Amino acid sequence: MALEGDSEFEDRHAAARELLERPLDPAEYDAIRDLWKAHSLAEDDRDIEGLLSTLTPDCRYELPQLDRTFEGHEGATEFYERLLGAFPDIDFRLTSIVIGPQGVVEEARVTGTHEQDWLGFQATNEEVEFQVVIFFPWNPEERLFSGERVWFSFEKW
Numbered sequence: 139m140a141l142e143g144d145s146e147f148e149d150r151h152a153a154a155r156e157l158l159e160r161p162l163d164p165a166e167y168d169a170i171r172d173l174w175k176a177h178s179l180a181e182d183d184r185d186i187e188g189l190l191s192t193l194t195p196d197c198r199y200e201l202p203q204l205d206r207t208f209e210g211h212e213g214a215t216e217f218y219e220r221l222l223g224a225f226p227d228i229d230f231r232l233t234s235i236v237i238g239p240q241g242v243v244e245e246a247r248v249t250g251t252h253e254q255d256w257l258g259f260q261a262t263n264e265e266v267e268f269q270v271v272i273f274f275p276w277n278p279e280e281r282l283f284s285g286e287r288v289w290f291s292f293e294k295w
Contacts, residue, residue: 160239225250241276
């Protein structure tokens with residue numbers, strides 16, 4: 139139960155209830171899936187411009203468990219430059235995915251050599267492995283993702 143006066147929770151709850159009402163349109167499903175593929179390929183190619191082309195200009199990258207947020211294309215660029223700089227050989231291996239009118243949720247195993255400090259984690263110059271769950275919210279008006287919400291599990295770090 140939400141605490142009285144917890145307006146942020148109430149706003150998120152109301153937004154989630156609206157998401158449940160989005161109709162499923164096969165053409166839109168294809169557009170969401172194709173955009174996620176383009177985003178993933180751009181990430182694999184270390185193509186920042188390609189990544190940005192899949193995002194709304196006001197996109198928001200959230201790392202809730204670290205209480206970090208990156209805003210807009212400038213923030214997304216910073217997020218990716220830091221991530222790819224810290225792990226130049228980063229490898230995302232998809233383990234699960236759900237696509238719907240609300241966007242995409244993926245789970246992946248991530249490996250890479252930790253060569254630069256990242257989000258408060260000191261570089262080890264060793265290979266690390268962690269799990270991620272990422273939500274890519276779909277913006278139906280702009281037909282782009284409005285960012286990412288990323289959760290990490292650092293069990294093997």
